[in-house]
Amino acid sequence: MKIARFRVADGPVRLGRVDGDRITDISGVPGVGTSLRAILPELGTLRDAVLAADGPSHALGTVVLEAPVDDPQKxxxxxxxxxxxxxxxxxxxxxxxxxxxxxxxxxxxxxxxxxxxxxxxxxxxxxxxxxxxxxxxxxxxxxxxxxxxxxxxxxxxxxxxxxxxxxxxxxxxxxxxxxxxxxxxxxxxxxxxxxxxxxxxxxxxxxxxxxxxxxxxxxxxxxxxxxxxxxxxxxxxxxxxxxxxxxxxxxxxxxxxxxxxxxxxxxxxxxxxxxxxxxxxxxx
Missing domain, CATH: 3.90.850.10 (Fumarylacetoacetase-like, C-terminal domain)
Structure with missing residues (x-):
């Protein structure tokens, strides 16, 4: 599973699942939200729901990819x-x-x-x-x-x-x-x-x-x-x-x-x- 932080144009940062040349918004999956760091301890539990998510999908070339983790402690x-x-x-x-x-x-x-x-x-x-x-x-x-x-x-x-x-x-x-x-x-x-x-x-x-x-x-x-x-x-x-x-x-x-x-x-x-x-x- 590949998870990215992304935004569309000047929109808010979202979390997305990357599949080939497309990215699917998973921010609406219960328990996910928009912080990758926050969900890392629960990735195993959330895995099935994230893989099944069918939120808005975008071509990778049309979105802006952000640092996957922008707020680590170290x-x-x-x-x-x-x-x-x-x-x-x-x-x-x-x-x-x-x-x-x-x-x-x-x-x-x-x-x-x-x-x-x-x-x-x-x-x-x-x-x-x-x-x-x-x-x-x-x-x-x-x-x-x-x-x-x-x-x-x-x-x-x-x-x-x-x-x-x-x-x-x-x-x-x-x-x-x-x-x-x-x-x-x-x-x-x-x-x-x-x-x-x-x-x-x-x-x-x-x-x-x-x-x-x-x-x-x-x-x-x-x-x-x-x-x-x-x-x-x-x-x-x-x-x-x-x-x-x-x-x-x-x-x-x-x-x-x-x-x-x-x-x-x-x-x-x-x-x-x-x-x-x-x-x-x-x-x-």
Whole structure:
């Protein structure tokens, strides 16, 4: 099941079920409403009613897709979690972490799947990172690796846009360099966990102006998704709607200095989950 937040023209945001190239409004289903985060704990109970919903239907090309979850409590990312990317960083002088390395993206960075990415005036080192996003579906703490999949609501495509000089020099904790407004485009919708046989067997690709820059299977992760959830929940309670960006493969712009600039179009796609595409513009 694929669930999106969408609006028609300038109308209110609704929830919709995506089927092929159409989206069906499910906001009128009892218990659903217009907040995806609010219904995540009840997705199993609501599933049959959502699948049977026959509300107004629209061609996907005629609606505006919004960020599937626009109001998570947390947006967390793991650094250097792909083998080839970690090696890429090591060659650039960045030591490979000996444990999971997590950082915050402030939730105000979240943008829709086709929204513009703003290049900040304070930096010329705007970078891209395609990542598999995991959306938590249940409040959870101290989750065992073998139980971790049970707390996942689903998956989406993320671009962990990064301002490299702020990461390296102006905010060593990563928080500021990862959190500029518009630097968290996600989408295009939430694909529920039951639709994905193995989230560690998906292909990811990112292109800039049609040129492929990143391409990798999710099997190249150093710490898999379940290990990530187990690690994090030793520290904190994860809540429905929390987003985990699970790492990016090799091919980022930093090693070659091929950073994003206004006029570029960045497309990030993951097998089975769809694609997001964002145009880079100068920050207002």
């Amino acid at each position: 947006y967390l990312g793991i650094g250097m979690n792909y083998k080839e990317h970690a090696e890429e960083a090591r060659r650039a002088g960045v030591p490979i972490p000996t444990s999971q390395m997590w950082f915050n993206k402030q939730v105000s960075c979240i943008a829709g799947p086709y929204d513009a990415i703003h290049k900040p005036a304070v930096s010329d080192e705007l970078d891209y990172e395609v990542e598999l996003g995991v959306v938590i579906g249940q409040r959870c703490r101290h989750v065992a690796v073998e139980d971790a999949r049970s707390v996942i609501a689903g998956y989406l495509v993320t671009n962990d846009v990064s301002v490299r000089d702020w990461l390296a020099k102006r905010s060593p904790t990563f928080t500021l360099g990862k959190s500029f407004d518009t630097h968290g485009p996600i989408g295009p919708w939430l694909t529920t966990d039951d639709e994905i046989a193995d989230p560690h067997d998906l292909r990811m690709r990112l292109s800039v102006n049609g040129e492929v820059r990143q391409e990798s299977p999710t099997s190249d992760m150093i710490y898999d998704i379940y290990q990530q959830i187990a690690y994090l929940t030793q520290v904190m309670t994860l809540m429905p709607g929390d987003i985990l960006a699970t790492g990016t493969p090799a091919g980022i712009g930093a090693p070659t200095g091929r950073f994003l600039k206004p006029g570029d179009t960045v497309r990030a796609e993951i097998e089975g989950l769809g694609a997001i595409e964002n145009h880079v513009v100068a920050a207002p």
